[in-house]
Amino acid sequence: MSNDPQSRIIQVDMRGQVCPSTLLVAMDNLNRHGEGLQSGALKLLIITDNREALHTVPATAENMGYAARITKTTSHYEILIGLPDQER
Amino acid sequence: MPSENLYELTSLAILEGRDSLPEQQLTGETSPLAGLINQLLRENQTLRHDHQRAVEYIRAKINQLLMVIGTVPLRAEELTEEHLIDLDPLGIVAQSFARILEHSRETNRKLALARDEIQAIFQSVGGSLLVLNEKQRIISYNENFRASFCPDQEEIIGKGCHEIICKRDSPPADFCILQKLQATGRGCTMSPWPFADRYLRVVATPIKDNAGAIIQTVLLYVDITELIETRSALSAEKERLATTLESIAEGVIATDTEGRVTMLNRVAEKLTGWEARQAIGKSICEVLQIENQEPLGSCGDFFQDLLQSQIPVERVENTNLTALDGSALSIYLSAAPIRQPDQSVTGAIIVFRDISGEQRIKEELAKAAKLESIGLFAGGIAHDFNNLLTAILGNVSLARAQLSPDHAVFQLLNETEKSSNRAKGLTQQLLTFARGGAPITSLTSSRTLIIDSARFPLSGTNVRLDFAVPDELWPFEVDEGQISQVLQNLVLNASQAMPEGGLLRVAAANLQLDADPGLPLPFGRYLKISVVDQGPGIPAENLDRIFEPFYTTKSTGQGLGLAICYSIIKKHRGLLTVESSPPDGTAFHIYLPASEQQLEVAEITETVEVKSGRILVMDDDEMILSVVRAMLEFSGYEVVEVEDGETAIAVYKKALESGGRFDAVLIDLTIRGGLGGKEAIARLRSLDPGIRAIVSSGYASDPIMSDYRSYGFCGVIPKPYRAQELTATISAAIRGGRETA
Numbered sequence: 001m002s003n004d005p006q007s008r009i010i011q012v013d014m015r016g017q018v019c020p021s022t023l024l025v026a027m028d029n030l031n032r033h034g035e036g037l038q039s040g041a042l043k044l045l046i047i048t049d050n051r052e053a054l055h056t057v058p059a060t061a062e063n064m065g066y067a068a069r070i071t072k073t074t075s076h077y078e079i080l081i082g083l084p085d086q087e088r
Numbered sequence: 089m090p091s092e093n094l095y096e097l098t099s100l101a102i103l104e105g106r107d108s109l110p111e112q113q114l115t116g117e118t119s120p121l122a123g124l125i126n127q128l129l130r131e132n133q134t135l136r137h138d139h140q141r142a143v144e145y146i147r148a149k150i151n152q153l154l155m156v157i158g159t160v161p162l163r164a165e166e167l168t169e170e171h172l173i174d175l176d177p178l179g180i181v182a183q184s185f186a187r188i189l190e191h192s193r194e195t196n197r198k199l200a201l202a203r204d205e206i207q208a209i210f211q212s213v214g215g216s217l218l219v220l221n222e223k224q225r226i227i228s229y230n231e232n233f234r235a236s237f238c239p240d241q242e243e244i245i246g247k248g249c250h251e252i253i254c255k256r257d258s259p260p261a262d263f264c265i266l267q268k269l270q271a272t273g274r275g276c277t278m279s280p281w282p283f284a285d286r287y288l289r290v291v292a293t294p295i296k297d298n299a300g301a302i303i304q305t306v307l308l309y310v311d312i313t314e315l316i317e318t319r320s321a322l323s324a325e326k327e328r329l330a331t332t333l334e335s336i337a338e339g340v341i342a343t344d345t346e347g348r349v350t351m352l353n354r355v356a357e358k359l360t361g362w363e364a365r366q367a368i369g370k371s372i373c374e375v376l377q378i379e380n381q382e383p384l385g386s387c388g389d390f391f392q393d394l395l396q397s398q399i400p401v402e403r404v405e406n407t408n409l410t411a412l413d414g415s416a417l418s419i420y421l422s423a424a425p426i427r428q429p430d431q432s433v434t435g436a437i438i439v440f441r442d443i444s445g446e447q448r449i450k451e452e453l454a455k456a457a458k459l460e461s462i463g464l465f466a467g468g469i470a471h472d473f474n475n476l477l478t479a480i481l482g483n484v485s486l487a488r489a490q491l492s493p494d495h496a497v498f499q500l501l502n503e504t505e506k507s508s509n510r511a512k513g514l515t516q517q518l519l520t521f522a523r524g525g526a527p528i529t530s531l532t533s534s535r536t537l538i539i540d541s542a543r544f545p546l547s548g549t550n551v552r553l554d555f556a557v558p559d560e561l562w563p564f565e566v567d568e569g570q571i572s573q574v575l576q577n578l579v580l581n582a583s584q585a586m587p588e589g590g591l592l593r594v595a596a597a598n599l600q601l602d603a604d605p606g607l608p609l610p611f612g613r614y615l616k617i618s619v620v621d622q623g624p625g626i627p628a629e630n631l632d633r634i635f636e637p638f639y640t641t642k643s644t645g646q647g648l649g650l651a652i653c654y655s656i657i658k659k660h661r662g663l664l665t666v667e668s669s670p671p672d673g674t675a676f677h678i679y680l681p682a683s684e685q686q687l688e689v690a691e692i693t694e695t696v697e698v699k700s701g702r703i704l705v706m707d708d709d710e711m712i713l714s715v716v717r718a719m720l721e722f723s724g725y726e727v728v729e730v731e732d733g734e735t736a737i738a739v740y741k742k743a744l745e746s747g748g749r750f751d752a753v754l755i756d757l758t759i760r761g762g763l764g765g766k767e768a769i770a771r772l773r774s775l776d777p778g779i780r781a782i783v784s785s786g787y788a789s790d791p792i793m794s795d796y797r798s799y800g801f802c803g804v805i806p807k808p809y810r811a812q813e814l815t816a817t818i819s820a821a822i823r824g825g826r827e828t829a
Contacts, residue, residue, distance in 0.1 A: 020166065024177050054193055059157070063188045065195075
C-alpha cells in the first residue's frame with residue numbers, strides 16, 4: 001500500500017482506551033468509510049497502544065479486501081489501512 | 089411501623105440478592121404484601137439471570153463471529169454491558185461480514201477469470217506444457233503437447249513424463265530436468281536439449297506449498313531447432329564475411345549514420361595506422377584522414393554528401409591518406425551507403441586501396457615509354473650513323489693503306505681515323521642506351537680498354553687520374569663498347585662527385601676465386617676493376633637503391649647510368665658492387681670473368697692471308713656498297729653487289745647453277761622495304777647448306793648479332809668497321825669454309 005497523496009487520511013486515535021474494543025471501533029470505522037476506502041479516496045489511520053490490535057485489526061482489514069501497514073513510534077502504533085496497491 | 093420495616097427488609101433482600109423476605113414477614117398483617125414482594129423478588133432474580141444470559145450470549149456470538157473472521161475473542165473489559173447495546177457490536181460485525189462476503193465474491197470472480205486466462209494461455213502458448221503432481225505424474229497437458237509428443241496416445245493423465253517423452257519405464261539417471269529441479273528446488277532450464285532430430289528448450293517451474301515443498305511442476309517444451317540452425321548459419325555467415333574482409337587487399341571501414349567507425353579490417357588498420365579497438369566509435373574523419381581536391385572535398389563534406397545523397401562513390405583516385413604516424417599514401421577510394429532491405433540507410437562502407445606502388449609503376453612505365461621512344465630514335469640515328477662511319481673509316485683506312493707512313497697525309501688520316509673511332513664509341517653508347525642489347529663479345533685487352541675508357545670522360549676537368557693497372561692483367565671476352573660505357577659512366581660519376589677536383593683512382597687486378605669470398609659469383613678467374621673517388625660518399629640509406637632504374641639524387645639525372653652499368657656487367661656474367669663510408673668517398677668494384685685465351689700480340693687485321701675469292705655483298709646503302717667494294721677489291725677480292733635479299737638469292741642461285749659459287753656472302757641485317765638478312769640467310773642456306781655468310785649491322789643489339797651462328801651465319805661484323813677488320817673477317821670465313829670443305 002503506497003502513500004498515495006491523492007487519498008485523504010482519516011485518523012482514529014484510541015490511545016489509553018480499553019473499552020470499547022479497538023477492533024470493534026476499527027471495524028465500525030471501516031464499515032462507515034467503506035465507500036471511500038473501496039474507491040481509494042480514503043485511508044484510515046488507527047492510532048493505538050494496544051498490542052493485540054496489531055494482529056486483530058490488520059487481519060480483519062485484509063479479510064475485507066484492504067491492506068494494512070503497521071508503523072511503530074516510541075509511544076504507540078499506527079495502522080494505516082487502504083486499498084492494496086494492485087487494485088488502485 | 090410494619091410497612092417501614094418491610095421496605096427496609098425488601099431493600100436488603102434486593103441488595104443481598106435474595107429471592108425472599110425472612111419467614112416471619114409472611115405472617116401478620118403484612119403477609120399479603122410480603123408474599124407479593126417475595127414473588128417480585130423471585131421474578132427480579134429470574135430477570136437478572138436472564139439478562140446475564142443474554143449478555144453472555146451476545147458476547148459469545150460476537151466472539152464466535154470474530155473467530156470466524158480470524159481474529160481473537162474480546163476480553164470482558166473490552167466491551168461493557170452498556171457498550172454492548174450502545175455500540176451495536178453485532179451490527180458492526182454483521183456489516184463487516186457483508187463487506188467480507190462482497191470481497192470474497194469479488195475474489196472468486198477474479199479467480200474464475202484468472203483460471204480462464206490460464207487455461208487460454210495453457211493452450212495457446214507456443215510450446216508444449218505439462219503439469220506434474222508431487223509424484224511427478226501428469227495431471228494436466230495442453231493440446232500442443234499431445235500433438236508434438238503423443239498424437240496417438242489415449243491415456244496421458246497419470247503417466248510419468250519419462251514414459252511419454254523419453255519412452256522408458258523410469259526417469260533417465262542423467263539429463264533429466266526434474267532431477268535438476270529436485271536438487272536445486274528452483275526453476276531451471278535446459279537448452280538446447282536434443283530430442284530426436286530437433287532441439288528443444290525445456291523449462292521446469294516448481295509450484296510450492298506454504299512450507300516450501302514442491303507440490304506441482306510445470307514443464308514447458310519449446311522447439312528451438314530453427315533458432316539453433318539460424319544461429320549456426322548466421323555465425324558461419326559472419327565468419328565467412330569476416331574472413332573475406334580480412335583477406336581482401338583493400339582497406340574496409342564501416343560506419344554508422346553519425347559517421348562513427350563500427351568496423352575496420354586488417355588492411356585498413358595497416359593503412360591508417362589505427363588499431364580497430366582504438367578506432368571503433370571514433371569519427372571516420374579522425375581515422376581516415378583524406379585529402380582530395382575534386383570531387384570529394386574534405387572528409388566531412390564528402391561523408392555528409394554520401395549519407396544525404398545516398399549515391400555511391402566509385403574509385404576516386406588522386407586521394408591522399410595521412411596515416412596515424414603522419415606518413416602519406418596515395419589511395420583510391422570507393423564508398424557507399426549501407427542499406428537495409430527496407431531501403432533505410434544504417435551507415436556507410438568505405439573501401440580504399442594503397443596505390444602508391446601502382447602510381448610509382450605507372451610513372452616509371454611512362455618514363456620507360458618515353459625512354460623507349462627516345463631509344464628507338466637513338467637506335468635509328470645510330471644505324472645511319474654507323475653506315476656513315478663505315479664509309480668514313482673504310483675510305484680512310486683504304487687511303488692510308490695506299491700511302492707510305494712517312495707521307496704527310498698519313499698522319500692526318502691517322503687522326504681522322506681516331507676521331508672516327510671516338511664517334512664509333514659514341515654510337516655504341518647510344519645503342520646501348522637505346523636497347524641495352526646482348527653483348528657482342530670479343531677477346532679484348534683489358535688494360536687498354538680500362539685506360540682508354542677512363543681517360544676519355546675526364547678531359548677538361550681538374551680531376552687527377554691515378555692508374556694502378558698492371559701489365560700482366562688477364563684479357564677478357566667483352567663487348568668493348570658496353571664495358572667502355574660502364575667505365576666511362578663510373579669515372580664520370582666519380583668526377584661529378586668531386587666538382588672541386590681531386591684524385592680518382594682506377595685500379596685493376598687479376599683475381600682467382602676459389603674459396604668463398606662472399607661474392608655471388610661462381611669460382612674462377614676474374615678481373616677486378618675498382619673506381620675510387622674522394623667525394624663526399626653515399627649515405628647508407630641510398631646505397632641499397634643506387635642500381636635501381638630511375639633512382640637518382642641528381643636534379644638533372646635520369647637515374648639510368650648506374651642501372652645500365654649494372655645490367656651490362658650482369659650480362660657479362662660479372663658483378664658490380666659499391667662501398668661507401670661518408671665522408672671518405674666511394675668505391676665501385678667491377679668483377680668480370682677473365683678469358684682463358686691468350687691475346688694475340690700481332691694485330692691480325694694487318695695481315696691479309698687470303699686475297700682471292702668472289703664475295704657477294706648485300707646492303708641497301710649505296711655508300712656502304714661502294715666503300716666495301718673498294719676495301720675488298722683493294723685486298724684482292726672480286727665483289728658482286730646487290731641491294732636486297734630477293735636479288736641476292738637470285739644472283740647466288742644463278743652463280744651456283746653456273747658453277748661459279750661465291751666464296752663468301754656479306755649480308756646487312758636490315759634492308760629498308762625489302763627482304764632482310766634473317767630471311768635471306770634462311771633461303772640461301774636451303775639453296776646451299778655450305779654457304780659462308782657474314783652478318784653485319786649497325787644495330788649491335790639485335791639478337792642475331794650476338795647469336796649469329798644459330799641463324800646460319802659463320803661470322804659477324806658490327807658497323808662501322810675498318811678495312812683490316814672486314815678483310816680479316818671475310819678471310820676467316822673463307823678459310824673456315826675451305827677447312828671444313
